[in-house]
Amino acid sequence: MNRKNLVLHARNSIERGSKSFARASKLFSKQTRERAWLLYHWCRACDDLADGQDHGHGMSTVAHPGKTIAAMRMMTARAHGGEQTGNPPFDAFGVVAQECHIPKYLADDMIDGFALDARDWRPETEEDLYQYCYHVAGTVGCMMALVMGVSSRDQEILDRACDLGLAFQLANIARDVAEDAQAGRCYLPQKWLAESGVDPDHLLQPENRDALVLLVNRICDLAGDYEASARVGAASLPFRSRWAVLAATGIYGDIARAIRKSGGASLERRIYTSKGKKLGSILKALGQALFSAPQRDRQGLWTRARTTRLA
Template structure:
C-alpha cells in the first residue's frame, strides 16, 4: 500500500477516469509524474462534481440550483487550495501542493472553473471561436498548468501547450456529440448546425447522424493545426516529459481519426484506442521526443485561436464571476 495518500488517491482517479492519460503519465520521471497526477486528480474531481458523475462516466443532468451550489463549493475549496489554506478533500490538497510547488496561478485554476460555469449556465456557442473559448477553459488551461508542472515558463511554449489542450478538446467534442446531447449540452457552433439544418435539440435523433458526421469531421479537421502547433513545444521539455506529451497527443489524435472514419456510426459506442494502438503511440511518442530537437518548427500560425494573456479571469467577457478571494 502506498505511503503517499495523495498520490494513491490520484492513481485511483486516473485508473478509472482516463486510460489514455494513464498510458502517457507512466512515461514521466517520478517527480513530474506525481505532480501531473495530483493536478489531474483535482481536474477530474471538479469535472465529476459538475457533471454528477464518477471518474468521467455516466454524466447526468443536475438541477440548476444543485449544479450552481456544487460550482460555488468548488470555487471556495479551489480558492483555499491556491492560498495554501486548509481544505476538506484530497483533490484540493493535491491542487494546493501542486500550486505551491510549481507556481500554478489562481487565475489559471479559476479559468478551468469558468469553463464548468459555462456548463452550469447552459451556454450556447454561436461560432467556432466561441467553442474554442470554451475549449480553452476546460482543456487549454489544463495544458498550461501541466506545462508548468514540467518546468515550462516561456510564454511561447505555453502557447503550444494550450494548443494541445484545444486539439484534445475538439477531439473530445467530436467523439461525444451524442453523449453530451443526452445530458442537454451542445458545444457545436450554432452556425454549423444552421448550415446543415440540424435542430440543436435533436442531436440524439439518428436521422441526423450523417449530417452530424460532417460536423464531427470539421471539428477533427480544425483540431489538426493545433496538434501540429503543439509539436513545436516538445524541444523545450525534458525528454521524458516530451515523450509523455507526444504520446498523449498521438493517442487523442487517433481517437479523432476514428471519429472521422466511423462517419455516421461514430456514436454507436464510445470510441477509444486499443492497447495495441496505445503501445504504438508510446513508440511514436518516443521517436518524436528523441528527434524533436533535430527538427525546425515554423512560427505559430497567427490564424490559430490565441489564449488570453495576463487578464484576470473575472475581468474577461468570457469568464463568469467567481467567489471573492476570501472564499465567502
C-alpha cells in the same frame, strides 16, 4: 492527509478516470509524474462535480449547479492559498500549486468553463468553441506545462501547451456528440448548425446524420491543426516529459483520426483505440522525442490572448 497519501489517491484517480493519461504519465520522471497525478486528481474531481459523474462516467443531473460551482471555487481558493480543506482532490491541487507556482487565474479560468456548463451554455460561433475549450482544457495544458518546468514567462511554450489542451478537448467533443446531445448539451457552434440546416434540439434525428458527420469531421480536422502546433512546443521540454506529451498527443490524436475514419459510427457508439494502438503510439512517440519536430507557426490559430468573458 500528507503528500504521500495524496499522491496515492491521485494515482488511483487517474487510473480510474483515464487509462490513456495514466499510461502516458508513467513516462515522466518520478517528481513530474506525481505532480501530474496531483493536478489530474483535482481536474477530474471538478469535472465530476460539474457533470454529476464518477471519474468521467455516468453523467447525471446536478441538483444545484450554481452552489456546486461556488463550492468548487471556494475549496480551490483555500487550497491554492495553502490551507488544508480535508478534501483530497483539492488538497492535491494545493500541493502542486505551491510546488509549481501555478497562478490562481488558471484555476479560476478552468472553473469558468464548468460554470458555462452549469448555465446550459452553448457556443454560438467557432470563436466561442475555442474559448470554451480553453477554459476546460487549454488551462490544463498551461498548468501541465508549469508542472513540467516551463517558466510562466515563456508565453510561446504556454501557447503551445494551450493548443494541446484544445486538441484534446476538440477530440472529446467530436467523440461525444451523441452522448452530449442525450444529456441536453451541444458544443457544435450554433452558426455551423444553422448553416447546415440542423436543429440543435433534435440533433440526433436520422435526417441530420449526413450533415452531422460532416460537422464531426470538421471538429476532428481542427483538432489535428492544434495537435500539430502542440507538437512544436513539446520539443522544448525535457526528454522524458517530451516523450510523455508526444505519447498522449498521439493517443488522443488517434481517437480524432479514428472518429473521422469511422464515417459516422461515433454517433452510434463510443470510439476507442485499442491497447495495442496505444502502445504503438508510445513507441512511436519515443522516436519522435529523439528528433526535433518540424517548425510550424501559429498563424490562423486561436490564441488564449483573445479570451473574453462569455455571456
